[in-house]
Amino acid sequence: DSMYSIWQTGTVSAGQQYKLYKRAYTKALMLCRPKVGWVYNCYATRSQLDDLDGTYRLLHSDGTLGPEIGKIGLAMGEAVTLIRTGDTPPPDTAAPIISGIKVGNVASSSAVISWLTDEVATGTIEYGPTTSYGLSTPAPNPATSQEVTLLGLSGGTTYHYRVTAMDAAGNRSVSADGTFTTQPSSSGGSPSPTGYIRHWAALGPFNFADGAGHNTDYIGETTIRPSVGDTTAGKTWIDYACFADQLDLAAIFKPSDYAVAYLNVYVYSDRARTCQLRIGIDDAGKAFLNGALVCNIPAYRPSDPDANIADVTLQAGWNQLLVKAENLTVAWTLYARFTDMSGNIIPELTYRVDQATPVEIGAAKITVTISVDKTTAKVGEQLVYTVTYTNSGTAPANSAIVRADVDPHVRFVSATNGGVYDAEANVVRWNVGTVAPGASSSVQYTVVVK
Known part of the structure; x- marks a missing residue:
């Protein structure tokens, strides 16, 4: 079994800060034992409480007061100050401490900036091409961990930026100036060494x-x-x-x-x-x-x-x-x-990533012409048809199939290049594979006049 408590050697004192630590449960030392459904934790030992003169409350780092000694709700590791019940809490004059500033996902027109504060605070990124900044984007909500995406940036440009943070008491802090450079515009460049598109x-x-x-x-x-x-x-x-x-x-x-x-x-x-x-x-x-x-x-x-x-x-x-x-x-x-x-x-x-210069996505365009070796023929005579196909488009025609309808007054005899006759549909089909842009080729089939 385990629980949380404010723990130190000696006694707890008013005006001192304590942090919440996890500690093995020992009935003789703890003020109370957490139960299922409680949102509170014990914060001091019975012997420490006996050393206090009067009752005390917790002052959280954001300036809010907790309940009197007994069952309290704290986050793991939260710093609190013990003050005497009835005393006026000291004013909050400490500005948020900004740390962990990171710039990531820098593209030609966007970048992401994140940071941390030691207390809940609002945040804003000021940015621009000089240290005068001139532009700003706020974080969405007060928090201790913030992230802002800057949009509408110019490609290939060095930007200056700084973070401002303000707590509930109005204390404001400002980070040092930082810089980042956006990617050049209108280029996708090369992928990563492993080929992934970035x-x-x-x-x-x-x-x-x-x-x-x-x-x-x-x-x-x-x-x-x-x-x-x-x-x-x-x-x-x-x-x-x-x-x-x-x-x-x-x-x-x-x-x-x-x-x-x-x-x-x-x-x-x-x-x-x-x-x-x-x-x-x-x-x-x-x-x-x-x-x-x-x-x-x-x-x-x-x-x-x-x-x-x-x-x-x-x-x-x-x-x-x-x-x-x-x-x-x-x-x-x-x-x-x-x-x-x-x-x-x-x-x-x-x-x-764009078409700053024309990027033509090609398309295949197959045209088919059919010619015959005779202009007239008698019953029983053979005719040889030549089917010519051409890709006049700008992209390959993949898995192309060429077909020719057979005249109902003739009987199919044979076809070149693997042509297959479909008697039910009365057509000849050739699977010609890929036809490159500008390529042209021909196939033939032979019939007999009925």
């Missing part, structure tokens, strides 16, 4: 408290081609860069519970290649490549690296990867990368 255009959060987020299209998922700064569904695409392989979406999107966000990046491949898209999302989501759904993750799970693998084809030139990330509660994270079919990174790939 730089995205991001949009959100969208609320899905109704539970229908996975199947709700909030932005036009198969057709949108966004850039940083664009507005979609009333929200602005921001530049999000992370210095770890695992993206922490909860750090930039608030609220993060029951929420959906989108991340977009443009991928340049030096040639058409079959490869793998490897994704891990906490909790669920989808991935679209060049407007086509290539990975569907409906089950809610942790974001293990490479948890979901989809075989995909990157076209020569620019490609678009759009990821939809959904979160229920707590952690909201993402891993994403392209690898070859053996799981190795592809160093030839480069990335952009």
Whole structure:
């Protein structure tokens, strides 16, 4: 059995500070024993209480008074002062102590700053290109741990910042000046050494408290081609860069519970290649490549690296990867990368987060022409048809199938290049695989006039 108590050798005294520690329960020494359902803890031994003259109360670090000696509610390790009942608490003149300032997730247009205070306090980040600052963003609520996301920053710019904190008594403290430099604009750069994509255009959060987020299209998922700064569904695409392989979406999107966000990046491949898209999302989501759904993750799970693998084809030139990330509660994270079919990174790939210079997402365009070797023929004579197909688009046509309708006045005899005749539909089909942009080829089939 165990309990909490204020503990020191000797006696407790008015005006002194004590901290709450966990201590093994010993009936002879403790004032009282915690019971199931109590929100209080013992704070002194019976012998220590006997040494006090009169009754006492606790003065918490935030200036509030606790009850008289007896059952009290304290947080583990909280500092309190013992004062005599009826005495006026001394005024709070101590300003909050600011510590643990951190700058993270610095992108071209955003950054996240967090800090701690030794007491509950409001907080504000002042920032700007000089020590005159000029801009400010407040923390959402009074607390001892704060985090603020700065948006609308300029790319490739050094910013000065400082933290201000104020407690309930109006005591104010200001941190020293700090600096950070945003990422250059309009570039996705290279991925991490392990191939994970760390730089995205991001949009959100969208609320899905109704539970229908996975199947709700909030932005036009198969057709949108966004850039940083664009507005979609009333929200602005921001530049999000992370210095770890695992993206922490909860750090930039608030609220993060029951929420959906989108991340977009443009991928340049030096040639058409079959490869793998490897994704891990906490909790669920989808991935679209060049407007086509290539990975569907409906089950809610942790974001293990490479948890979901989809075989995909990157076209020569620019490609678009759009990821939809959904979160229920707590952690909201993402891993994403392209690898070859053996799981190795592809160093030839480069990335952009916007279209500051035109990023053309190509499309295949197959045209088919049919010619015949004779203009007239008698019953029983053969005719040879030539089917020519051409990809006049800017992207490969993958798994292409060419078909030719057979005239009902002739009888099918044969086809070249593995063509298959469907007697019921009276058509010939060829599975020609991938047709590269600008490529052209021909197949033939032979018939006899009835």
